[in-house]
Amino acid sequence: MLKYIFFDIDDTLFPSTEFAKRARRNAVRAMVGLGLPHSEKQLTESLMKIIKGKGSNYPKHFDVLLEEYNVKKPARYIAAAVAAYHDTKTSIQPFPDALRTLLKLKEKGYRLCIATNGRSLKQWDKLIRLGIVLYFDEVFVSETEGVEKSKAFFRKVFGKLKAKPSECLMVGDREDADIIPAKNAGMHTVKALYGKEGKPTKADFGIRKLSSLLTIVERL
Amino acid sequence: MLKYIFFDIDDTLFPSTEFAKRARRNAVRAMVGLGLPHSEKQLTESLMKIIKGKGSNYPKHFDVLLEEYNVKKPARYIAAAVAAYHDTKTSIQPFPDALRTLLKLKEKGYRLCIATNGRSLKQWDKLIRLGIVLYFDEVFVSETEGVEKSKAFFRKVFGKLKAKPSECLMVGDREDADIIPAKNAGMHTVKALYGKEGKPTKADFGIRKLSSLLTIVERL
Numbered sequence: 001m002l003k004y005i006f007f008d009i010d011d012t013l014f015p016s017t018e019f020a021k022r023a024r025r026n027a028v029r030a031m032v033g034l035g036l037p038h039s040e041k042q043l044t045e046s047l048m049k050i051i052k053g054k055g056s057n058y059p060k061h062f063d064v065l066l067e068e069y070n071v072k073k074p075a076r077y078i079a080a081a082v083a084a085y086h087d088t089k090t091s092i093q094p095f096p097d098a099l100r101t102l103l104k105l106k107e108k109g110y111r112l113c114i115a116t117n118g119r120s121l122k123q124w125d126k127l128i129r130l131g132i133v134l135y136f137d138e139v140f141v142s143e144t145e146g147v148e149k150s151k152a153f154f155r156k157v158f159g160k161l162k163a164k165p166s167e168c169l170m171v172g173d174r175e176d177a178d179i180i181p182a183k184n185a186g187m188h189t190v191k192a193l194y195g196k197e198g199k200p201t202k203a204d205f206g207i208r209k210l211s212s213l214l215t216i217v218e219r220l
Numbered sequence: 221m222l223k224y225i226f227f228d229i230d231d232t233l234f235p236s237t238e239f240a241k242r243a244r245r246n247a248v249r250a251m252v253g254l255g256l257p258h259s260e261k262q263l264t265e266s267l268m269k270i271i272k273g274k275g276s277n278y279p280k281h282f283d284v285l286l287e288e289y290n291v292k293k294p295a296r297y298i299a300a301a302v303a304a305y306h307d308t309k310t311s312i313q314p315f316p317d318a319l320r321t322l323l324k325l326k327e328k329g330y331r332l333c334i335a336t337n338g339r340s341l342k343q344w345d346k347l348i349r350l351g352i353v354l355y356f357d358e359v360f361v362s363e364t365e366g367v368e369k370s371k372a373f374f375r376k377v378f379g380k381l382k383a384k385p386s387e388c389l390m391v392g393d394r395e396d397a398d399i400i401p402a403k404n405a406g407m408h409t410v411k412a413l414y415g416k417e418g419k420p421t422k423a424d425f426g427i428r429k430l431s432s433l434l435t436i437v438e439r440l
Contacts, residue, residue, distance in 0.1 A: 079347075090306070128303050
C-alpha cells in the first residue's frame with residue numbers, strides 16, 4: 001500500500017527552468033539599463049557560456065562576465081544584476097495546481113517528502129519561497145544525505161523512515177536523476193512530463209500536470 | 221563656491237538602523253514560525269550578541285545562532301531566516317524627502333557623490349534598491365578606495381575629481397566617520413542629526429531632515 005510520496009522540486013513543483021531564464025534576462029537588462037554598453041543578446045550568450053562552464057551553483061557568474069568585457073568599475077553592474085536576479089528568483093511560484101494537489105494528498109493521509117539533489121540551503125529556500133514547506137513531513141537533500149539521488153540515497157531514506165520501497169512513490173521530471181534511481185531502489189515512479197524532458201520514460205506513469213497524480217495514487 | 225555634495229548612505233539617505241532591526245526581527249519570527257522552540261526575545265538577544273561579536277558583514281550569523289541552540293537540522297531555519305532577512309533588506313526605502321531633495325540639488329547644478337565606508341557591492345546594492353543610483357555622478361566606497369573615510373580618503377577623491385576641498389560638502393550622520401574626516405580634509409560639513417547620534421557636533425551645520433540641506437547650500 002502506498003504511504004510515502006516523494007517529490008523532486010525543480011521543474012516538478014515549480015517551473016524552475018523558466019524562472020532561471022527570466023532571472024538571467026532581468027539581470028542582463030538591469031546591467032544594460034545602468035549603462036553597460038553591450039547588447040542584451042550578446043551579454044546573455046556570454047553569461048550562458050559562463051554558467052555552463054562554472055556550473056549553476058558558482059556564486060560569481062556576473063563578476064566573470066564583467067571581467068570578460070573588461071569593465072573597469074564592475075560593482076554597480078554586479079549589484080544591479082544580483083538584485084534583479086534575486087528579485088526574480090525570490091518571486092518563484094508553484095505550478096498552478098501544486099498547492100491543491102499537495103493538500104488533497106495530505107487529506108488522503110499520505111506522507112509527503114522531498115527528495116532533491118542540490119545544496120541544502122538553496123533547496124529549503126525554494127520550499128519556503130514557494131509557500132509549500134509545511135506540506136512536507138520530511139525533506140531529503142543530497143548535500144545533507146551525502147549522496148545524490150541514487151539507490152544508495154533512497155536506501156538511506158527508507159532506513160530513516162522505516163519505510164518499504166513498495167510503499168513509496170517518486171515523482172520527478174528527470175529520467176536519470178529521478179526515475180532510474182527510484183526504480184533501482186524498488187519504488188513506484190511517476191514522471192513529470194511537463195518538465196525539461198518529457199517522453200520517453202521508464203516510469204510507471206507519466207503525467208502532463210501535477211494534479212493527475214491524484215488519480216494515479218488511487219491505483220497503487 | 222560649492223560644486224560637489226558628498227553623501228553618506230546609511231542613516232543619512234535611508235533609515236538603515238531601523239531596517240536592520242526590522243530585518244532581524246522578521247528573520248527571528250520566520251524561524252519561530254517554522255517551529256524553532258525558543259522565544260523571539262531570547263533568540264533576538266542571542267543574535268545581537270553574535271552580530272556584535274562577528275561584525276555585521278559576517279555572512280553566517282544564523283548558522284552560529286542555531287549552532288548555539290544545538291539545532292540538529294538547521295537548514296530549514298537558516299533558509300527561512302535568510303529569506304525573511306533579505307526580503308526586508310531589499311525593501312529599503314529612502315527617507316521620505318530624499319528623492320525630492322536630491323532632484324532639487326541636481327536641478328541647481330551640483331555634482332552629487334557618495335562617500336561611504338563598507339563593501340562595494342553592498343553599498344551599490346543599497347543605491348540600486350533605494351532607486352537613487354542615477355542621481356549620483358560618482359560613488360566612492362572605502363573598499364574600492366582602499367581606505368576608510370579619512371583625510372587620505374578625501375584627498376584621493378579630490379584628486380580623481382580635480383576638486384578643491386572648499387568646493388565640497390560632506391553630509392553624514394556619524395561624527396567620527398563623516399564629520400571629523402571631512403573637516404580634516406578641509407570640506408564643508410553637515411551632520412544628519414536624524415541619524416544614530418544627533419548632537420553635539422563639530423559640523424558647520426546640523427539638519428533634522430534631509431531637505432533642510434536645500435537652504436544650507438544657498439549660504440555656501
